[in-house]
Amino acid sequence: MRALVDVDDDVLAMAAEELGTTGVQDTVNAALELVAERRKRIDRVLTDPSGFGVGPDIADPEVMGRARR
Numbered sequence: 001m002r003a004l005v006d007v008d009d010d011v012l013a014m015a016a017e018e019l020g021t022t023g024v025q026d027t028v029n030a031a032l033e034l035v036a037e038r039r040k041r042i043d044r045v046l047t048d049p050s051g052f053g054v055g056p057d058i059a060d061p062e063v064m065g066r067a068r069r
Helices: 009-019 024-047 061-067
Strands: none
Touching: 009 024
């Protein structure tokens, strides 16, 4: 898709440096991909806490009660 947008030059330069990109199109696409992937990771954690490195016992009050001792 083509879009005409005003981009803050300073923010674009910082993003390009952080992402290791060159050019406006590469930087914008990389930044959008980064945000989209972050959203996917957050959604995975929210729908499946075990994907975040915790087991199914996290929802068991008895198990967690013993773990806090």
